[in-house]
Amino acid sequence: MELGLKGRIAFVTGASKGIGRAIAEEFAREGVDLALFGRDRAKCEALAGEIRDENGAVRVVFSAIDFERPDTIRPAVTAAVEALGGVDILVNCAGGAPRGLLEDIPDEKWEQGFAVKPIGLMRMSREVLPYLRKSTQGRIINIAGTRGREPSMFSVMAGPINLGTLSATKVLANALGADGITVNAVNPGSTDTGRWTDLIGREARQRGVSEAEAEKHLLSEVPLGRVVMPEDIANVVVFLASARAGMISGTAINVDGGRTRSI
Numbered sequence: 263m264e265l266g267l268k269g270r271i272a273f274v275t276g277a278s279k280g281i282g283r284a285i286a287e288e289f290a291r292e293g294v295d296l297a298l299f300g301r302d303r304a305k306c307e308a309l310a311g312e313i314r315d316e317n318g319a320v321r322v323v324f325s326a327i328d329f330e331r332p333d334t335i336r337p338a339v340t341a342a343v344e345a346l347g348g349v350d351i352l353v354n355c356a357g358g359a360p361r362g363l364l365e366d367i368p369d370e371k372w373e374q375g376f377a378v379k380p381i382g383l384m385r386m387s388r389e390v391l392p393y394l395r396k397s398t399q400g401r402i403i404n405i406a407g408t409r410g411r412e413p414s415m416f417s418v419m420a421g422p423i424n425l426g427t428l429s430a431t432k433v434l435a436n437a438l439g440a441d442g443i444t445v446n447a448v449n450p451g452s453t454d455t456g457r458w459t460d461l462i463g464r465e466a467r468q469r470g471v472s473e474a475e476a477e478k479h480l481l482s483e484v485p486l487g488r489v490v491m492p493e494d495i496a497n498v499v500v501f502l503a504s505a506r507a508g509m510i511s512g513t514a515i516n517v518d519g520g521r522t523r524s525i
């Protein structure tokens with residue numbers, strides 16, 4: 263399917279690794295110019311170099327941002343806009359609250375989790391908005407999480423934080439439709455980033471079984487029988503960014519192999 267994204271400009275937060283990295287790489291394959299936002303300059307600049315090597319014509323810049331320091335957002339966005347000349351697509355992917363029971367999570371972790379998403383994505387969207395309004399195909403795509411729909415007591419932060427992200431998605435979609443900007447969320451199920459490895463380890467310890475058995479048990483809850491790969495998320499994000507998805511707004515798509523039980 264021709265997605266017609268060549269020459270568009272995407273800003274991706276949380277681009278240094280995991281899902282954000284896969285999204286950036288998939289955009290580059292479609293010929294999209296990129297601004298990668300993250301805290302780790304060395305990691306992001308190395309990734310920018312790799313993407314340039316593999317996709318000759320694509321422009322890639324890095325801008326340092328830390329959502330726990332809101333004063334870093336405006337300079338990062340301004341620098342990226344100056345380097346690339348505008349923006350068509352904003353992907354808010356930064357995040358990744360720690361798993362744990364209620365008594366495992368101190369206040370500081372709650373504050374960090376909300377500062378990155380959903381508050382961070384609202385701040386980022388507000389900052390990018392004046393430039394996005396100038397695009398002929400404005401897009402905001404938020405990476406939320408299936409726990410926003412089906413909270414788990416074992417990952418107590420993921421419910422409130424991702425529900426907030428889903429609500430932010432709907433609010434932005436309502437507010438920005440008149441500007442022709444679509445706003446959607448993608449809900450990853452447990453995805454094969456470092457977080458999956460942590461989950462297997464935790465499950466093995468809690469159940470007193472080997473990691474192989476823990477992984478088998480976790481996968482038994484997924485109808486499609488395999489872990490979600492970062493590329494599975496990236497494929498949906500790239501589609502939502504394209505003109506093909508022009509009438510989809512204010513919704514959230516689960517990419518979880520069918521694991522979420524609710525309709």
Ligand SMILES: NC(=O)c1ccc[n+]([C@@H]2O[C@H](COP(=O)([O-])OP(=O)(O)OC[C@H]3O[C@@H](n4cnc5c(N)ncnc54)[C@H](OP(=O)(O)O)[C@@H]3O)[C@@H](O)[C@H]2O)c1
Nearest residue numbers: 276277278280281301302328329356357358407452453455
């Ligand atoms: N993996 C899953 O199973 C899963 C499931 C549901 C939802 N999600 C969501 O998907 C998104 C990506 O998850 P992932 O598994 O790819 O996580 P990851 O591998 O841990 O990557 C998280 C990204 O967020 C960035 N980040 C974290 N805190 C930040 C801050 N204060 N300021 C700026 N950037 C910050 C990290 O940058 P640094 O390199 O600077 O740390 C990194 O690039 C998250 O929003 C997560 O909640 C993931």
